[in-house]
Amino acid sequence: MNFNLLNWLSVLVLAWVVSAQEEPPTELQIDVTHKPEDCPVTAQKGDSIKVHYTGTLFSNGNKFDSSYDRNQPLPLTLGVGQVIRGWDEGLIGMCQGEKRVLTIPSNMAYGSRGAGGVIPPNAALVFETELVELNSKSGHKEL
Numbered sequence: 001m002n003f004n005l006l007n008w009l010s011v012l013v014l015a016w017v018v019s020a021q022e023e024p025p026t027e028l029q030i031d032v033t034h035k036p037e038d039c040p041v042t043a044q045k046g047d048s049i050k051v052h053y054t055g056t057l058f059s060n061g062n063k064f065d066s067s068y069d070r071n072q073p074l075p076l077t078l079g080v081g082q083v084i085r086g087w088d089e090g091l092i093g094m095c096q097g098e099k100r101v102l103t104i105p106s107n108m109a110y111g112s113r114g115a116g117g118v119i120p121p122n123a124a125l126v127f128e129t130e131l132v133e134l135n136s137k138s139g140h141k142e143l
Contacts, residue, residue, distance in 0.1 A: 024058050024124035029103035030090050033128075039095035041136050045079030050133035051091065058103065058124035065118075073132045084109045086125070096134040102127045 043049050050073040054066040067073050076082045078091055086104030094100065106112075106122045114121040 025103050025105045027105060028086055028090055028108055031101040031103075032098065033101055034097075034099040036095050036097040039098070041095070041134060043078055043091055043094045043131060043134055044136070044138075045088075045092065046137045047078045048075070048135040048137075049078055049091065049094075049131060050075050051087075052130045052132055054128045056126045057119070058126050061126075073130075084125075087127070087129075090127075091129065091131065094129075094131040094134075096131055099128070099130045102129060 052067045052073045054063060054068060056063050074083075076087075079088050081088065084104065086102055086108035089108070090100065090102040090104065102125075104125045104127065106124050109123065109125045110119050110121075112121045114123065119125070
């Protein structure tokens with residue numbers, strides 16, 4: 001009988017853990033997953049860069065876009081509003097070849113409007129990013 005009770009309690013605890021959903025972020029989270037040993041220049045506002053990425057919804061992990069699927073990194077000028085604010089801030093200071101995971105709150109992504117029918121309103125997003133090309137305006141040195 002004790003064995004059955006223990007099994008039942010284990011199932012209840014497991015169900016509670018699985019059902020407990022992590023709260024979405026309220027501020028930008030930056031996790032560096034790979035940084036090259038040699039990093040003479042870092043990305044700064046105004047630099048032309050190319051980024052490979054995979055974007056997923058924070059709430060369920062569903063992928064909504066990936067430059068890898070197209071085999072074409074996204075070209076952009078950093079910090080001038082061409083991309084969501086979470087990217088403009090989260091890619092600053094990256095080295096060419098560096099990889100980061102950006103966990104972006106909805107107010108730094110698409111907010112209450114969502115995007116393209118695939119990103120719901122008020123959705124927090126997670127991007128795995130890799131800086132594949134960096135053309136620095138002024139040769140910013142690593143700090």
